[in-house]
Amino acid sequence: MFWTTEHCHQANAWVERTETVPKNMSWEGQLAMAKAQRDAAAAMFQPSPQTYAQQDTPQPMFSNKQTCAALDQRVKDLDSMGRAGSRHYDLNWIRSERKIARDEQFRLRC
Known part of the structure; x- marks a missing residue:
């Protein structure tokens, strides 16, 4: 220039x-x-600098106990769906969702 x-x-x-x-x-x-x-x-x-206000209200935190209970219920619901019978691809989805829930339970040491 x-x-x-x-x-x-x-x-x-x-x-x-x-x-x-x-x-x-x-x-x-x-x-x-x-x-x-x-x-x-x-x-x-030039974009003006953005300022973000800090949130005064804390985000609701779930305890491990609540999360573990919710995951346990999710596994039970998925088991129920699997026992009801469905198409093969539905059962694959149920299996993968159940694995995700069980892995999360293991991670949280439920």
């Missing part, structure tokens, strides 16, 4: 952005004004 007093096509340059400045200023003044215009335009497109 560079600043020039010539047209960019004369320097075989690709135009990213042009800034209009008064002719009667010095080169340094024109450059400073152009940079300020560029920075102001870029600032308009």
Whole structure:
């Protein structure tokens, strides 16, 4: 990137952005004004920093006892569904869901 007093096509340059400045200023003044215009335009497109408020209310926490009871009930429900009989792919889904519940029980040491 560079600043020039010539047209960019004369320097075989690709135009990213042009800034209009008064002719009667010095080169340094024109450059400073152009940079300020560029920075102001870029600032308009920068996302503003997001601030997140901390939640005052704590999220409800389930104890292991409640979670273990829910997982045990889930396994019982899945066993009931499997005994009711169904298509083969339904039984595969029941088997995989039951394994997930049992693995979670093992992880929680229920």
